[in-house]
Amino acid sequence: MSVIVETILYVIFDLILVGIASILLPLLTLGRVRVAAADAPGAFPLHGFRRGEDGRLELGRSHTGKYALVILLLILAFWLSFAAR
Secondary structure, three states, X not given: OHHHHHHHHHHHHHHHHHHHHHHXXXXXXXXXXXXXXXXXXXXXXXXXXXXOOOOOEEEOHHHHHHHHHHHHHHHHHXXXXXXXX
């Protein structure tokens, strides 16, 4: 049972949220933040952001799912607050 749950969580957090964050982060930040490549060299700090070689902020892939979930929850909260009016 745990293998099935682990696979479902992997699909949700790693594939879907990383894909959404790869699209949303550059759009919402006007290109200032992007998701780092899977084979990006170097380590990321605890918060997951670092400066890339071109000066833009890069978000590590291990942190991307968490930030994408927060962004989607904020969008949902704004949408629900305006829909309630």
